[in-house]
Amino acid sequence: MRWLLLKDLRILRRSPVLVAVLVAYPIVISVLVGLALSRGPDKPKVAILNELPAGETSFTVGGQRFDVSRYARELFKSVSPMPVDTRREAIDAVRSGQALGALIVPPEATRALQDAINLAGTEPPTLEVLYNVDDPIRAEIAESTVRARLADANRALSEKLTQLAARYLQVLLRGGQFSLLGQKFDVLGLERSKLALQRTLRSLPPGSSEARAVQSVVDFAELAIENLGLSGKVLAAVGQPLRIKRTVVAGHRTPLDAYAVAVSVTISLMFVTVLLASGMLALEREEHAFGRLVRGLVSRLGLLGEKVALAAACAVPATLIMLCGIGIFVHLDWGRFALWLVALAGGAVAFGALGVAIGGLARDVRAASLLAFLLTLPIAFLALVPPGTVAHGLYQAIRAVSALFPFRPAMQAVDAALNGSEPALPQTLVHLGALAAAYLALARVALARAT
Amino acid sequence: MSTATASGATAIAAGDVTKRYGQREALRGVSFEARAGEVVAVIGPNGAGKTTLLSILAGLQPPTSGTVSRAPREVGWVPQSPAVYAKLTVAENLRLFARLEKVPDPDAAVAALLEQTGLVQRADDELGTLSGGNRQRVNIAVGLLAEPPVVLLDEPSAALDPRQRERLWEFIAALAARGTAVVFSTHNVGEAERYAGRVLVLADGEVLFLGSAAELETLVGGDHRPGAFGHGCPDFEAAFVRFLHARGH
Numbered sequence: 001m002r003w004l005l006l007k008d009l010r011i012l013r014r015s016p017v018l019v020a021v022l023v024a025y026p027i028v029i030s031v032l033v034g035l036a037l038s039r040g041p042d043k044p045k046v047a048i049l050n051e052l053p054a055g056e057t058s059f060t061v062g063g064q065r066f067d068v069s070r071y072a073r074e075l076f077k078s079v080s081p082m083p084v085d086t087r088r089e090a091i092d093a094v095r096s097g098q099a100l101g102a103l104i105v106p107p108e109a110t111r112a113l114q115d116a117i118n119l120a121g122t123e124p125p126t127l128e129v130l131y132n133v134d135d136p137i138r139a140e141i142a143e144s145t146v147r148a149r150l151a152d153a154n155r156a157l158s159e160k161l162t163q164l165a166a167r168y169l170q171v172l173l174r175g176g177q178f179s180l181l182g183q184k185f186d187v188l189g190l191e192r193s194k195l196a197l198q199r200t201l202r203s204l205p206p207g208s209s210e211a212r213a214v215q216s217v218v219d220f221a222e223l224a225i226e227n228l229g230l231s232g233k234v235l236a237a238v239g240q241p242l243r244i245k246r247t248v249v250a251g252h253r254t255p256l257d258a259y260a261v262a263v264s265v266t267i268s269l270m271f272v273t274v275l276l277a278s279g280m281l282a283l284e285r286e287e288h289a290f291g292r293l294v295r296g297l298v299s300r301l302g303l304l305g306e307k308v309a310l311a312a313a314c315a316v317p318a319t320l321i322m323l324c325g326i327g328i329f330v331h332l333d334w335g336r337f338a339l340w341l342v343a344l345a346g347g348a349v350a351f352g353a354l355g356v357a358i359g360g361l362a363r364d365v366r367a368a369s370l371l372a373f374l375l376t377l378p379i380a381f382l383a384l385v386p387p388g389t390v391a392h393g394l395y396q397a398i399r400a401v402s403a404l405f406p407f408r409p410a411m412q413a414v415d416a417a418l419n420g421s422e423p424a425l426p427q428t429l430v431h432l433g434a435l436a437a438a439y440l441a442l443a444r445v446a447l448a449r450a451t
Numbered sequence: 452m453s454t455a456t457a458s459g460a461t462a463i464a465a466g467d468v469t470k471r472y473g474q475r476e477a478l479r480g481v482s483f484e485a486r487a488g489e490v491v492a493v494i495g496p497n498g499a500g501k502t503t504l505l506s507i508l509a510g511l512q513p514p515t516s517g518t519v520s521r522a523p524r525e526v527g528w529v530p531q532s533p534a535v536y537a538k539l540t541v542a543e544n545l546r547l548f549a550r551l552e553k554v555p556d557p558d559a560a561v562a563a564l565l566e567q568t569g570l571v572q573r574a575d576d577e578l579g580t581l582s583g584g585n586r587q588r589v590n591i592a593v594g595l596l597a598e599p600p601v602v603l604l605d606e607p608s609a610a611l612d613p614r615q616r617e618r619l620w621e622f623i624a625a626l627a628a629r630g631t632a633v634v635f636s637t638h639n640v641g642e643a644e645r646y647a648g649r650v651l652v653l654a655d656g657e658v659l660f661l662g663s664a665a666e667l668e669t670l671v672g673g674d675h676r677p678g679a680f681g682h683g684c685p686d687f688e689a690a691f692v693r694f695l696h697a698r699g700h
Contacts, residue, residue, distance in 0.1 A: 003550045011538040014577075288534040292593070295510040296524040297551040 001306045004298065008280050008310050022275055023318055027268060044145055046079040047093040047102035047130075049086070052110055059114035066160065079145060094132050101131040101142030166232050173228045190228065194221035257330050261323070262415040266347065267380060269319045269414075270407055273348050274372045277311035277355025281443075282368035285450060300447045304440055307359065308352035315351070316344045336417060339425060343417035347410030350432040353439035354406055360446030376407070383408035406435050462487045462632030463508060463526065463601040468517030470503055470656070477503045478514070478656040485632040487600065490623065492647035493636040494691065496700060500656040501636040502531075505603050508634065524552075527599035527631075531606045533590035537579035541570050541589050544578060545596065552597040564592040568622070584615030591622070595631075602626065604635040608642060620646050644687040652691070654700040667694060 012019055058067045082099050084090045090102035105127055112125035127150065131142035171178050175189025188196075197218045204211040284290040284303070294300050323340060326332070358375065362368035383402040387395055402408040413428035415421045464484035470477045478500045485491045493501045507514050510523025535544045542561055549557035565571045568588045578586060587610065594602055604623075608616045623646065627633050637643055643650050644664040652660035652667070660667055668690040 003547055007536065007539065007543075007547050010543070011536060014538045287536055288530055288532040289536060290534075291506075291511050291530060292528060292534040292548070293551070295528060296522070297548075 001298065001302055001309075004293075004303070004306045005310055005313075008306070011280075011283070012314070022272055025271065027318075027322055031264060043080045044100040044141060045082050045098065046142075046146065047082045047084045047090045047099040049084050049090045049102065049104045051105055051107040053107055056107075056110045059110050066157075079149060090130060094130050097132070101129055101146055103146060104128040104130070169228055169231045173225060173231075190221050190225050194218055194225065197221060258332070258419050259415065261326050261330055261332070262411055262418050263384065264326070265319050265323050265344075266407065266411040266414050268322055269315055269344060269347050269410065270351050270376055270380065272315035272318055273311045273351035274355040274358065274376055275369060276314055277307045277352040278359035278362065278368040278372045279355075279365045280310060281307045281356050281359030282362045282365045285362075286364040290447075290450065294447070300444055301440070304353075304356045304360075304443050304447070307356050308349060308436075308440075311352040311355055312345065312348035315348045316341070319344055332418060333420075336420070339417035340414075342429070343410075343413040343425060346413055346429045346432045347406065350406035350410060350436045350439070353436040353443065356443040357439045357446060360443040360450060363450075376405075379405040380407045383411065403431070404435075406432060406439075409435065460487045461485075461520070462489070463634070464518075464520040465504070465508060466518040466520075468504070468507060468514045468519065470500070470507060470512075471515045476656055478507070481517070481653070481656070481658050483651055483658065483661055484520075485601065485634050487632050488627050488630045489649065490627050490633045490635070490647045492643035492650045493634065493653060494638075494640050494643050494650055495653035495659075496695065498655075499653040501653055502605055503656075504653065505605050505634065505636055508601075509603050521601060524597070525599055525601070527594035527597065527602035529591050529594035529602065529604040529607060531609055533578075533586040535578050535586065535589050535593060538577060540575050540577055541565070541581070542574040544589060545592060548593045549596045554596055560596055560598075564595060567595075567625075568592045569618075582615075583610045584612065584618075587611060587615070587619070588622075591619075595626070599631070601632045601634065604633065606636055606638065608637065608639065616642075640688045640691045641686075652694070654695060654698065659698050659700075660694065667691065670694065671697065 058065055060066070079100075082093060084093060084102070087104065090099075090104060093099040094102050106125065109125040109127070112122060115122040116124040129143070129146045131139050131146075133139045168178070170176075171187050171189065173190050175187050175192045178185045178187050197214055201211060201214045201218060204214060281304070284293065290303075293303060298306075320340070323332070323344075327334070354376075355372065358371050359368045362371055379402065382398050383405070385395070385398050389395075390398070409428045409431040412421075412423055413425055413432060416423065416425040416428060461484045464482075466482050468478055468481045481500075481504055483491070493504060495501055503512075506512050508519055508521075509526055509528040510519075511528070536547075539547065542565065545561040545564055546557055549560045554560045565574050568591070570585065570588060570592070573581060573585060578589060581589070587607065591602075591604070591607065594604070607623075608619055611619060620642070623633055623635075635647075640650075647664070649662055650660070650664055650667060651658060660670070664687050668687055671690040671693045
């Protein structure tokens with residue numbers, strides 16, 4: 001087996017283009033995937049056309065001034081605003097792809113909002129959103145981003161109005177000063193009204209019709225005081241009816257960039273190992289040497305083992321170097337270096353076994369490479385589908401299919417080695433070992449048929 | 452070139468070998484032997500079972516039933532397409548297979564075969580840069596590395612030009628002269644007549660004839676003499692075709 005391994009390394013050394021492609025391609029792909037995963041569209045560019053006349057960016061309710069620009073900031077919190085001057089410019093920006101979408105604030109927005117709050121019976125202001133539906137994914141992102149930001153702005157505004165309403169109720173309850181249309185009023189309040197009525201009641205003959213009438217007003221005031229006392233809590237609940245408490249019940253929380261590293265390293269490992277193992281085994285058949293080798297010079301299982309070892313011996317250092325390179329930019333726990341090696345080796349053996357199974361089915365290197373791509377790419381994408389993004393039954397089916405291929409357990413092993421995430425490394429290694437054994441058996445059957 | 456002759460001892464023997472692929476019977480009770488120093492040609496129409504027979508003798512696949520007297524390691528195997536690595540040099544290919552064959556002194560064996568095959572000057576050239584004829588010579592040299600008592604060649608001259616073919620047969624004659632039994636398959640019945648001591652005619656997996664070319668010609672009435680199946684065959688190829696027709700093929 002040693003001589004075969006040396007022979008294969010010599011052949012690889014004399015195929016610099018093949019080696020360059022094998023190493024460069026997965027690295028480029030994995031870096032792109034890593035970047036895509038770690039840098040999501042958190043600040044999409046949105047064109048903003050503000051048609052509000054200058055000086056009409058605020059309105060007053062109950063003597064309190066509301067600055068619209070403060071609530072507009074909610075809209076821009078997670079988008080990168082791109083100011084435009086005309087509707088035409090907004091449309092062009094969306095059409096050309098410069099902006100994910102466009103938001104148009106109409107000139108009457110402030111006044112309409114003021115009227116709506118004053119219960120003038122008018123419609124609330126309507127903000128217009130423009131987006132491009134040529135690309136359904138972009139359209140979905142634009143729509144959901146703007147909708148989420150509008151909800152935030154609405155919530156901030158309604159919270160402020162709720163606080164104002166609560167203050168009015170407090171004035172009604174406890175009494176105090178109230179401002180309306182620039183004039184200040186002194187309000188007695190329910191509590192002080194009740195005290196005044198009780199004092200009056202004591203001066204009336206008990207049991208008289210006047211005393212009974214005043215008593216009923218005192219009772220009403222008491223009931224109103226008790227119920228209005230709860231109004232603050234009720235309004236607070238209306239202002240923010242739902243609160244979120246985060247509790248992690250499963251899985252170890254992995255930062256997105258660390259997860260992206262695990263994904264990109266696993267993709268690299270998969271491509272280098274599967275392509276090398278499948279290609280080098282197929283090469284034995286393409287060169288017609290397979291028949292000569294297996295008639296007593298080397299056992300079929302020995303030949304498969306040699307190809308797996310060759311692929312792993314090339315892929316593990318390549319991905320380790322890549323990991324060290326990424327480690328310069330992304331924080332990695334170097335104290336777990338030995339675990340990285342174990343995870344990469346485990347993944348490489350399983351990928352190598354899958355590679356020889358593919359190589360055993362193919363008659364030449366091109367067919368083996370094509371088959372390797374056709375098989376591994378969709379499996380890798382499937383394994384990356386997160387739970388909850390598809391129907392439960394479909395997700396279970398995806399999980400079951402992913403479990404039959406080494407990508408998912410290899411990614412879990414690398415993630416566990418890098419980040420200490422669940423499932424733990426030994427568990428993933430057992431999974432990878434079982435898959436390696438199964439694929440080696442499959443490759444052995446394929447080689448028997450090849451003869 | 453004179454026909455090689457056998458020296459007596461059985462080098463390889465097949466006993467009642469059959470091979471089935473599902474319902475199809477590729478070989479039906481094939482028995483024959485080749486003696487040391489003998490050259491045996493396996494001829495027959497397409498699909499007769501020639502390559503199947505040689506691959507079973509070489510140990511590439513097991514027979515469904517029957518026996519082969521030699522273990523695969525004791526048989527030199529030269530497949531039709533050169534089974535060598537295009538990215539390795541001539542010497543590297545020979546050295547690799549010498550090591551895999553566990554030849555006691557690989558370097559000496561490589562040097563000897565480079566000399567025998569006339570490839571000393573091309574020893575450091577990659578196989579991919581050689582002509583088809585030279586590749587075939589390396590292919591044959593690999594089959595001879597372990598100095599096997601029997602060499603099996605599957606259509607060895609198929610891709611060669613006339614000059615390369617001539618060199619090949621000289622080389623094979625020299626092998627037989629040193630006592631190696633040579634069994635080769637071919638479509639070229641003229642080569643079988645000229646270079647083989649005996650011919651084994653296979654059709655539909657069955658041995659129809661085993662003897663010298665002259666015996667076959669006599670059987671069918673070659674050389675314008677009357678025979679069992681008529682008379683007036685101008686050459687061995689015509690006699691072979693008439694023989695197959697007469698046997699229903």
